[in-house]
Amino acid sequence: xxxxxxxxxxxxxxxxxxxxxxxxxxxxxxxxxxxxxxxxxxxxxxxxxxxxxxxxxxxxxxxxxxxxxxxxxxxxxxxxxxxxxxxxxxxxxxxxxxxxxxxxxxxxxxxxxxxxxxxxxxxxxxxxxxxxxxxxxxxxxxxxxxxxxxxxxxxxxxxxxxxxxxxxxxxxxxxxxxxxxxxxxxxxxxxxxxxxxxxxxxxxxxxxxxxxxxxxxxxxxxxxxxxxxxxxxxxxxxxxxxxxxxxxxxxxxxxxxxxxxxxxxxxxxxxxxxxxxxxxxxxxxxxxxxxxxxxxxxxxxxxx
Numbered sequence: 001x002x003x004x005x006x007x008x009x010x011x012x013x014x015x016x017x018x019x020x021x022x023x024x025x026x027x028x029x030x031x032x033x034x035x036x037x038x039x040x041x042x043x044x045x046x047x048x049x050x051x052x053x054x055x056x057x058x059x060x061x062x063x064x065x066x067x068x069x070x071x072x073x074x075x076x077x078x079x080x081x082x083x084x085x086x087x088x089x090x091x092x093x094x095x096x097x098x099x100x101x102x103x104x105x106x107x108x109x110x111x112x113x114x115x116x117x118x119x120x121x122x123x124x125x126x127x128x129x130x131x132x133x134x135x136x137x138x139x140x141x142x143x144x145x146x147x148x149x150x151x152x153x154x155x156x157x158x159x160x161x162x163x164x165x166x167x168x169x170x171x172x173x174x175x176x177x178x179x180x181x182x183x184x185x186x187x188x189x190x191x192x193x194x195x196x197x198x199x200x201x202x203x204x205x206x207x208x209x210x211x212x213x214x215x216x217x218x219x220x221x222x223x224x225x226x227x228x229x230x231x232x233x234x235x236x237x238x239x240x241x242x243x244x245x246x247x248x249x250x251x252x253x254x255x256x257x258x259x260x261x262x263x264x265x266x267x268x269x270x271x272x273x274x275x276x277x278x279x280x281x282x283x284x285x286x287x288x289x290x291x292x293x294x295x296x297x298x299x300x301x302x303x304x
Contacts, residue, residue, distance in 0.1 A: 001077035025051035050105025108141035
């Protein structure tokens with residue numbers, strides 16, 4: 001289905017694979033063991049849904065050079081290949097098997113992602129399968145996200161699905177600059193959350209790849225987002241080429257993640273918000289496996 005062009009990484013942490021499909025699509029995929037977990041406890045696959053991405057977020061190197069949506073077969077080929085690297089017999093023994101639709105591309109721009117989600121439980125015989133989908137909620141995603149509710153309810157009940165909206169700042173004007181496409185308002189995301197969420201579900205994450213330059217108003221979180229449905233996930237702005245070009249400095253970095261000493265985290269918790277502070281391993285920056293890092297930009301010769 002595709003040819004592996006290169007790989008970068010560490011077997012004990014994460015490996016990024018660069019590939020070209022028979023259809024001519026360049027894609028990237030990641031398999032990751034996230035410390036302190038072992039592969040027996042948790043194993044994460046991160047696959048591409050598009051070849052390139054038309055959104056062009058301000059801190060993401062994967063934007064641009066959009067070649068189109070990957071087919072269902074191409075996405076399953078990514079998953080099958082990554083499974084083969086750790087489980088050649090296809091018998092996945094990890095307790096939590098997480099598949100993130102988050103490497104390259106806005107997943108709601110590809111309806112074939114829904115077909116993959118429908119087939120995952122029957123294709124892979126593993127009890128701990130956990131799909132994770134992250135979106136900026138571009139206008140036009142209504143059909144995709146409406147169908148996602150039914151798929152989640154049918155195949156992934158009891159908290160076996162993770163949904164995340166990428167927000168990055170509470171400043172609406174700046175959000176439009178960071179995510180340069182027409183997208184759902186906070187009110188529309190909140191309304192959708194009411195329809196999507198069931199009491200047995202995981203809370204919907206509102207992701208902030210938070211830069212020091214990005215305002216964050218706790219009052220806006222309280223105004224729009226029910227803390228019984230949504231949680232706040234704060235991540236670093238990873239050291240991408242675009243982040244550097246746009247002079248973005250991460251609000252949080254490794255070594256500064258003591259959330260009890262941080263006023264922002266304390267104010268969110270005081271407002272009743274559940275907060276996850278997710279700071280990855282610094283070694284992943286060198287590997288290029290962190291969110292927004294795109295080996296095509298970091299190592300363009302791999303695509304020549």
